Amino acid sequence: MTDPALPPQIRAHLPDGQELTGRLHARQETIHGWMYWTGLALWQYSESTGVEPAEYRVWLSTDHVQPLPGQTYDSVPTHRLPQHIPAPDTRWAWTVQQIRGPGGCVTGTAIHDYDCLHSPRGEALNLDQALTALRRPGARACKDCDAAIVLTPLV
Incomplete structure (x- = not known):
């Protein structure tokens, strides 16, 4: 037994x-x-x-x-594996805009949601890349899009 x-x-x-x-x-x-x-x-x-x-x-x-x-x-x-594995959340992509001062010198950067009206629409960044850019001196998150709401608490 x-x-x-x-x-x-x-x-x-x-x-x-x-x-x-x-x-x-x-x-x-x-x-x-x-x-x-x-x-x-x-x-x-x-x-x-x-x-x-x-x-x-x-x-x-x-x-x-x-x-x-x-x-x-x-x-x-x-x-067991989940019956339905959700697709990854791909709705967030970010861009970096260089802010230029008088004389064309770069004075800072702004991080935007890719679809923001102010976005330079260049290379799309993932979340880690956007957070790295936001941690640089002189960087800020755009307040006209979701960047400030989403990224600022994570820095």
């Missing part, structure tokens, strides 16, 4: 053809299929106690693990 406090047993297939009985601690769905967090009992050496049994934990794919008859896997933590 199996101890209900212990994780259920599995059969693990090693690369050299050996088969070991181990324990199933968790299962994780990935985009490539299921992976299983298994514990395999092997020997280890310790200076103080010599050779002793130890559990080695390793992720194994479906090809290397099989259930054992009579084991129930209902209590194993199971982590």
Whole structure:
């Protein structure tokens, strides 16, 4: 009879053809299929106690693990992928405008939402690039678009 406090047993297939009985601690769905967090009992050496049994934990794919008859896997933590993975938020893009003073010298920069009326419409920057530009001396976020609202709290 199996101890209900212990994780259920599995059969693990090693690369050299050996088969070991181990324990199933968790299962994780990935985009490539299921992976299983298994514990395999092997020997280890310790200076103080010599050779002793130890559990080695390793992720194994479906090809290397099989259930054992009579084991129930209902209590194993199971982590599935979300049914719908939302697309990344691509609505924010930023631009940097060089502010020129008398004589055409650059006196500062302004960070704009890409669609701002004052945007120079040059190279689109991602959030990290926009924050880096905003941290430079003399830089400011435009108050006529979303730049000041979105970026300023993050600096």
